[in-house]
Amino acid sequence: MSLIDRQNPVPLYLQLEELIKSQIVSGILRPGDPLPTEAELQARFNVSRTTVRQAMANLERDGMIYRLQGKGTFISKPQKSQPHLSLLSSFSEEIRRDGRTPGARVVQLAEIPCPADISGHLGVDEGQPVVLYERIRTVDEKPVGLHTVYLNRQVLQSLPLNRLRADNVSLYEVLEQECRLKIGFADEALEAIAADEPLSRTLGIPLGFPVIFIERTTSTTTEVPFEYCKIYVRGDEFRYRARLRRNGD
Amino acid sequence: MSLIDRQNPVPLYLQLEELIKSQIVSGILRPGDPLPTEAELQARFNVSRTTVRQAMANLERDGMIYRLQGKGTFISKPQKSQPHLSLLSSFSEEIRRDGRTPGARVVQLAEIPCPADISGHLGVDEGQPVVLYERIRTVDEKPVGLHTVYLNRQVLQSLPLNRLRADNVSLYEVLEQECRLKIGFADEALEAIAADEPLSRTLGIPLGFPVIFIERTTSTTTEVPFEYCKIYVRGDEFRYRARLRRNGD
DNA sequence: AAGTGGTCTAGACCACTCT
């Protein structure tokens, strides 16, 4: 039986969360099964009810469990698609989930003066330095999308540009691990458009072919925008999945 | 100064939440402003710290505030688009937010035997009764989309079909208020496709025109699917907005 | 009546930020 380690600097409620998550993933706990009651968890791990409930609240928020007053706590069904949302996953993570091989070919990487139409999105004055990072995204070697990223150079002074020059690098991994950036949230707007001439050439599709266009602005937990991004993807090569939740406490 | 009412059956933490939300909406508290400290809120409303923190946790989860250890709690910037996600709003709520007028014209409303390709989505055996509800959605009187909804009749036995027959009815309002249904979450998959012949005729767009296609399965809090829905919308008349959050406790 | 989760209290100590 796994236990909780009080010497471990990881908070007790998080240890409990991870323990239960691992039991769900490994199949020890199956969808629909009742979780031990809060009283049992308290006794078993020798923690307070508050700690148990904090872990439960997080698991519920993440859609791993649901709770019914008077009845108990139960394991949720796994989501068919991991939520694209509330997870803020990157393109690569997305494609891998489908069992395909993502890739990226760097087209441009340069420090440029901030263009007028980008300035507002990043909160950077026109002409101030930003990083332009353009990549063709591939799935199983076939080009399917075009990503144009603008990075706020003021926020990302420590960003090692050379690390991005190689193909198949995950931008978010570099930002979180090497720049210690705390990614908070992203605002996205998505629409369907018809491919124009340059896009049809880049992606090898006919003129007028349906393409998904996503605009994204990503910010830190302190609400400082650091990335503005335009994404074009072949309509037939991309499904945008989401799990929406009804608000309520 | 607004206070908290202990006679009110609404939980204290929820009253506190609503109070702060209303101050944000009304502009008394502005983005970037610090909230009173937890100790101050405790004293001012004469509640325990747990209660204050539960309210804060919910406000943070909803993106209204952010907290920085050692510094304080601050008001977030309002989201340009209310989150389509994590809110699970309906088409009507969506369009109204853009300041336009949503509408719906009922094309079909009938109880039918469950078709084979719907059975799996709703967890209803083939041939068992489901409600088919098809509507043309309009914005400022112009047709922009086609919604085809299948409702699980077993779960919604109390559903008054006649209430749906009128144009411009909000399905979710009827379900929540009249059937007392507890809506939990929806799984959506979205893609861009080219309009085929019947669709181009219904929506008055050229053949091959980019169209957004959304498949949605909606479930109760207890994970019982009650709605499966196919949505086609003109690509140029619909922007899908989302705020994605990075996971973390 | 017994058992479940939901709300709430009064207190404690810790980690982090600022001065």
Place this chain on the structure above:
DNA sequence: GAGTGGTCTAGACCACTTA
């Protein structure tokens, strides 16, 4: 060192479900 939010405890009472 003083002040902030983060973690944790041990208790209490309530609302709801089930038997």
